[in-house]
Amino acid sequence: MDNSYMRKELVRLLRSGGAHASFDDIVSGFSVKHRGLKPAGAPHTAWQLLEHMRIAQWDIVEYTRNPEHVSPEFPAGYWPTADAPPDAKAWNASIAAFKKDLRSMQQLVEDTKNDLFATLTHANGATIFGQALLVVDHNSYHLGQLMTVRKSLGG
16 A cells, blocks of 8 residues: 555644644744743643653654653653753753654654554554654644743743
């Protein structure tokens, strides 16, 4: 079965979110002074959301490709304890790590040696296709939250 179209569509969704704002659109230019602030009624700061997205995506990618991977403790291991990044370097490092892991998932999808629908024997019946959709869904959800935080804080 030729599933090249499906691979291209999955990669497109991973890269841009389709009809949604992209990761880069949302995090670029995010005000330094707003990264650790919670808008009224919001459960998380931008830093907490960014780090949660990075950690969760890393976990999904590693779970997909590495039979020896051990996931963080849930839910504590998926959220930073601090409201704000320690400095701009940490914010930028989180963005870079997020992008690196996103590229890794894209590469798993693009690699025609990988059967998108084969059950990953080490991953409780998961498939690369399902894991890629999980990344798309999880990132989309939290990017929406991150955009709401950004807009609520005026930047």
